[in-house]
Amino acid sequence: MRAQPQRIAVVGGGIIGTAVARELALRFEDATVTLFEKESHLAAHQTGHNSGVVHAGLYYEPGSLKARLCRSGVEKIIRYTAENGIPYEECGKLVVAQDTDEVDRLEAIFARAQANGVPHVKLLDRNEMREVEPGVRGVLALHSPHTAIIDYVALTESLGRDLEAAGGLIRYDSEVARLDTLSSEVRVRLALPGAKGSSVTEDAGVFDLVVTCAGLQSDRLAVASGLEQDPRIVPFYGDYFVARGEAAEAVRGLIYPVPDPAYPFLGVHLTRSIDGSLLLGPNAFLSLGREKYERKVGPIGGLDLSDLGRTLGYKGFWKFASQNMKAAAREARTALSPQAFIAEAQKFVPELDASAVVPGPRGVRAQAMNPDGSLVDDFVITSRGRLTQVRNAPSPGATSSLAIAEYVVDRAVESLR
Template sequence: MRISRIAVVGGGIIGTAVARELALRCEDATVTIFEKEPYLAAHQTGHNSGVVHAGLYYEPGSLKARLCRTGVAKLVEYSAVNGIHYEECGKLVVAHTTAEVDRLEAIFERAKANGVPHVKLLDRNEMREVEPHVRGVLALHSPHTAIIDFAKLAESFAADVTAAGGRIEYNSEVARLDTMGNEVRVALALPGIDSRTTEDGGSFDLVVTCAGLQADRLAAASGLDSNPRIVPFHGDYFVIDKPDAEVVRGLIYPVPDPAFPFLGVHLTRRIDGALMLGPNAFVALGREKYERGGFDLGDIGSTLGFKGFWKFASQNVRAAAREARTALSPKAFIEEAQKYVPDIDPATVKPGPRGVRAQAMNPDGSLVDDFVITTRGRLTQVRNAPSPGATSSMAIAEYVADKALGALR
C-alpha cells in the first residue's frame, strides 16, 4: 500500500521521535507534525528532569524494560552523531533501613535481569567514594545512568523530519480525528472559539497521536475509549546553582516504596551543572498549569468527576499525606533531600521549575504502569508513555512505526 501523507499529533519527545522514524522509513511520504503550541517540547518534555534511565526498576520482560534498554543504546549513538551533550554522571539508589535494604537487593536482581551494565551494591564506605557527601547503609550504583536535554533532543528529531521533506504545523491543536475507510481526517480547533468548532486540517493515509496530557480527551473526541484516563500530578523542584551544586556529583535516589505510588524526593544533576531537588507529586489543578497557584476549572472538574480518582485517593491516604507535607512546606522538602545529603545548605536552595505528569489511571483507581499503544486501522495512539518514556523515545518510535505500518498491510 502506498503511503504519501502521514500526520503525527504532538511535538514532544515521543511525537518528534515517531515522526522522524516514519519519515526515515517512508521516504515517499510527507510527514506533518501538528503541535498546538508555538514551539516544540512545551509540556512534559520541556519540564523533564533530563534523566536517561538505565532500566533498574522495571519488570523484566515488560515493554518498559525492553524499550528502555534499546532506547538508551540508540540515544547514546544519536547524541554522539548529532553533537548533543550526553553525560553519564551515574546514579546511586540509597537505602537507610533494613526494609529498604531488602527492597534494594530485589532491585539489584531486577536490574541484572534487565541487562543494565556494571550495576553494583556498595557499602557505606564504597558509596562515599562515588558521592562523598551521601549517607546511607547500602547503595545500588548504576554508573551508566545519564543526563541530557530532552527538549534539545526533540528539536533535533524535528529537524530530521523537516530535512526529510516533512513539515511542522505550530499553533495547530487537533480537536478530533475522523477515521474513514481509506484515510484519517484531522479536525483542528479554532483558536479562541469553542473546541467543538473546527476547521479542516487535511486528510492522511496514516495518523499517530502522541498527545501526552490530552491523550484521553483526544481519544474520546475521536470516538474511541476514554480509558485509561489522564489524571495530572504536578511535581515541584528546588534548585541549587553552581558552585554549591557540587555537593552532589551525579544522581541520588531513594529506594522505591511499594506502599507509595510515587518515588519521592531525589537529587538530580542537570546538564547545565545545577542540582535539582525533587520532585514531589501532588494532584494538579490544571493539566498544563506550570505556575504555582495556576488552575483550570475544567481540568479540576475532570479529575474530581472521575470515579477512578476517588478510588485511587482512598487507597493512598498515606502517600497523599507524605506528598502534601513536601508540597506545602519548603523546609520539609529540603529535609527530605538532607536525609541523603546532610551537607546541603538550605541557604543555597531556591524554588525551581514545576512539571506536570500525565498519570494514566484505570476506572478501578489503579495506575497504568506500562506503555499503552493502540492501533485501529490507520490510526495509532500512544495512550500512556510514563517514565522512562523520554529515555525510550527512539525505541518507542520504532515500536509504534512497526504497529502503525503493520496494520496497513
C-alpha cells in the same frame, strides 16, 4: 503487498511525537509527514519540564515493554547524541537504602537491573558509596554508573530538524481537536484559535496514516475521536528546587531513594543537570490543571476548572485517593512546605546547604489511571484502522523515545491494507 502511505500525520510535538514523525519520514521517503503541534515550539509540556535523566532500566519488570524499550532507547540515544553533538553525561546514579527495612527492596531492584541487562550495576556498602558520592548517607546503595543526563529539549529540537531535512512539515499553533477514522484514511480536524471546547473545527485534510502522541491530552483526544475513554489521564504536578554554584557540588551525579510499594510515587531525589545545577525533586501532588506550571499563584498552582472537574468526576480518582491517603499526606508536606521538601533531600545529603536552594521549575505528569484506581505502569499503544495512539508513555518515556518511535511505527504500518 501493503500500500505505501503517502500522507502521514503525527499529533504532538513532544519528544515521542517528534521521534515518531522523524522515524516515519525516514522510513517512507516518498511520503509527506506532517507533525501537528498546538504550541509555538516543540517540547512545550512534559518533555520540557522533566529532570533530564536517561534511565538505565533498573526498576522495570523484566521482559515488559517498558524494560525492553528503555534499554534499546538508551543505546539509540547514546549513538544519536554522539553523531549529532548533543551533550550527554554518564554521571551515574545511586539508589540509597536509608535503613535495614529498605535493604531487601534494594536487593530486589538489583536483581531486576541484572535481569534487564543494565551494565556494571553493583551493590555498595557505606564506605563504597561515599567513594562515589562523598556526601551521601545510607546503609546500602545500588550504583548504576551509566545512568546519564541530557537536555531533552535540545534532543527534541534536533529530531525536529531531522524531520524537516527529510521533507517533513511541522505545523505549529495547530491543536488537533478530533480525528475521524474512515475506511481507508483519517481526517484531521483542528480546533479554531481561541475556541477551546468548541465543536466547530477546521478541516486539516485526510491522511493515509495518523499517529497521536498527545501526552497530557491523550484521553481527551481519544474520546473526541470516538475511541475508548480509559485509561484516563489524571495530572500530578512535581516541583523542583535548584542549587547552583558551590552548593550544587554537594552531589556528583544522581541520588535516589528506594521506591516504597506503599506509595505510588518515588519521593524527592537529587539530580545533577546538564547545565551543572542541582535539582531537588520532584514531589507529586494533584494538579488543578493539566498544563498549569505556575508557582506564583500559590503552592498548589494554577486552576483549570474543566481539568479539575474531569478529575473529580472520575470514579477511578476517588478509588485511587482512598487507597493512598498516607501517600497524599506525605506529598502534601512537601507541596506546602519548602523546608519539608529540602529536608527530604537532606536525608541523603545532610551537608546540602538549604540556604542556597531556591524554587525551580514545575512539571505536570500525565498519569494514566484505570477505573479501579490503579495506575497504568507500562506503555499503552492502541490501534484502530489507520489510527494509532500512544495512550500512556510514563517514565522512562523520554529515555525510550527513539525505541518507542520504531515500535509505534511498526505497529502503525501493520494497520495498512
